[in-house]
Amino acid sequence: MFNIADTLHRWCRENRPFALATVVGVTGSAPLPVGTSVAVDEDGHAVGSISGGCVEGAVYDLCRRVLDDKGAGTPQRARFGYSDDDAFAVGLTCGGELDVLVQRIGPADHPYLADAMDGRSSAVAQVVEGSGELVGRMLYVGADTGTEEGSLTGAVRREVGAQAQALLRAGRTARVEVGGDGAGCPERLSVLVHVRASRPRMLIFGAVDFAAALSRAGTFLGYRVTVCDARPVFATQARFPHADEVVVDWPHRYLAATEVDARTAVCVLTHDAKFDIPLLRLALDLPVGYIGAMGSRRTHDERLRLLSEADVFEEQLTRLHSPIGLDLGARTPEETAISITAEIIAHTNHGTGLPLSGRVGPIHNSPTGR
Structure with missing residues (x-):
């Protein structure tokens, strides 16, 4: 329905009833994806398309019927497929089939x-x-x-x-x-x-081998991945073909200038204090969803000390996942990328990170307080 969002927003604000026809299932080849909608108001004005033209007339008539008093409040289903007898009859000449749900709003x-x-x-x-x-x-x-x-x-x-x-x-x-x-x-x-x-962002700081594997895993999970490093010899698109963008800049300077939100994952892989500390000091003050930093236990302890000296509060430090990742026994860059993304998924979905075989009750957590 977001394909016709502007018109639907206006009709709702004008308190105008309308019928909404939405593609809820696709079989085979079809011109438009699930979620595409057409809407028709009580004056007969129509907006949108669900088939590129070949079934629009039939969908329009169905919308008008649903808007009638007899059909008010009762959603109706229709299925449209290819017509062998007449390619110009009601049907999809592309050979696919559409399931359409029509309801009154x-x-x-x-x-x-x-x-x-x-x-x-x-x-x-x-x-x-x-x-x-x-x-x-x-x-x-x-x-x-x-x-x-x-x-x-x-x-x-x-x-x-x-x-x-x-x-x-x-x-x-x-x-x-x-x-x-x-x-x-x-x-x-x-x-x-x-x-x-928009796709959630994964910001990877440090153009290292682990970043190459993590950028690939992040892309697989649907993130818009950025790799950032101040060293131009390492921060190249050729080294990170799976990243959406590769940026040559000081990490904290880039983070200060770029757009983030509550779905953003910040992954610091440099384990170099001159990059890490100003970057993490800023990141821990931003409303991002996940912040992780790579390094040994010793590096982690030293990092906490330096952040504390940089006036980062204790409650801010609790947001930092360091050393980054879940304990999977990972060794290779690819295994480490799985470890990091597993922790991001667990943190985002409030999972425990424990084996499901060791848990009782439902596998999927339900949100509380609703």
Whole structure:
């Protein structure tokens, strides 16, 4: 639905009811991905496209029916595929198939949907399969505040909210299955989580072999990776082909000038005090999600002493993961990269980092306080 965010935001602010048709499933080749939407208001104005043109007329008619009094509040499903008899009939000439959910968006949905469409990073979780009374219900999650608003309640809200938060951190729209395991939400639901967010950043300081492996692992996890080092002979794109950018600059100077947020991971691999201390002093004062620094136990102790002398407070030092990574017995740069990214995942998702075989209860943690 974020493909038509500007119009949806305006319609919500104008308190204008509309029908929202969303691609909730794709089979084979299709022109547009899951999460793409078309909307039609009560005056017949339409915005968006879900097929590049070949099924738009049928979707438009379905939207108008859902907006009628008889269809108000009752989401409808439709499936569109290739028409062998007439390639210009209702069907996808590309040979794929689309599952489309059409629902009415009324005044009760406008406040939180308008918030989701206002340009900030956010997610909207939309129930697309399950109990009839839940299909079409939505939950809005704000990236900056963690706010959750919508028409889902109880265990369903907690489970759906957890999935939406995870996908928002990853910056990825996806359809997920929740519930049905008896541990939290007893009902099995299929939820499409629409996400509008930039890729989270991984800032790697130190153009060393470990940085090459970590940049590759970070890219695999969906981070936008930057490698920064003050030494131009080492900080080259050729040495770090998996990084999105390679920057030649003093680490603390680059960090002071670049954009970070609560999803940013800062990984300091230089283990050289002249780089580390000014960099970490700044990083520990920024609202980033993770800060880790490489080095031995001895290096760590000396680093803490120097940071304390640099007027870094004790509560700030508790944010520092040093020595960086989980205890996996890692030796090689590749193994170390797994150790570091495992710690980032555990920290981000409030995991213990312990073997699941040694735990009891649900495998996946549910958020608390909601």
